[in-house]
Structures are given as C-alpha cells and as structure tokens.
Amino acid sequence: MDAQSGDGAYRSSLSIRFTRDGQEEATPRPLTDAERSVVDAAFAPVLRDLRAAGAIVPEVRYEARQDRGPESVSAFIAPAGRTVGSRGVWVELAASLAEQVARLAEQVQEWEVEELCAAGQSATWPECPEHPNGQASGHRALASVCGACIPNKIINSKCSSFPAL
DSSP: OOOBOTTSOBOOSEEEEEOTTSOEEEEEEEOOHHHHHHHHHHHHHHHHHHHHTTOOOEEEEOEEOSOOOTTEEEEEEEETTOSTTOEEEEEETTSOHHHHHHHHHHHHHHHHHHHHHHTTSOOOOSBOTTSTTSOBBOGGGTTSOBTTTGGGTOOOOSSOOOOOO
16 A cells, blocks of 8 residues: 655645635545555445445545544545535554454444434444344444343354454
C-alpha cells in the first residue's frame, strides 16, 4: 500500500481549502485504487452478511474524511442516498484480513444499531437466531454468537462468511 506521495512524504487523507470568508475547511480525499482494494476486501464479507441477515446495508463511499495516519485507510459509510446517519470507518493496514474484517464489522455494527433505532426497529443487532429480541450476536460472525449462547457453547454460524481469526 502506497500511502506516500512521490517524494516519500506522507499524504494526508484530507485536503484543506478555504471558504469565501477565508476559513479553512477540510474536504474528503478520494481513495486511490490501492486503498479501494483494501476497503473492498475488508467490506466484502461484512456486506455479504448484512444482506443475508436482512439488515440495513450501508453505501460505502470511497473517500477519506478522517486522517488516521499512514497505518490505516479511511472510508465513509452512509444509508444509501443520504448523508444523515453517515460514519467514518477505517481499516488497519498492518492487520491480517481476518482482523481487518472483524474490526470493520464492529464499526459497521455500531452504525447498524443507530440506523435501526432511527428507523424505529429493534436495536438488538445482529440478533441471535436462537434468541430473537434478546441479545446481540458477536461481531466475529455477525449472526453467530450471542451472550445466551456462549455459556452453552452453542455457535450458530450458518450465515456468516467471515474469515476465521
């Protein structure tokens, strides 16, 4: 991943522009093709599981609105066609793909719960298929392990496409 400009200096995720009244304003930077590949690889199993679970699926916007440094790639998610309810997400470059997916799933899960609540739906998500309206499943396999299942060592991962950690 090349997070540097041609001269070897770190390229910030944000550009600075000036408004008409002379105030500085940060604007998002479009992701490079290499950065998009990293984001796509981490998002693929998360989005697949969201669709399989009948969840609200975010639109991934390939723009960096946060500057988390050269060790990660930032992107932006929002409800399809809207900016209200949007959130910045990131993928750590040094992490394995499984770790990238798990950490991204945690970020998306937080967004999902907020979106469900805003839509007037149960904010327990993802729900354990064995315990509806109960406890949320763990992020490692969006529809896999809830607090009620863990003591019984029951793991329901039929729907999950997450790589193993």
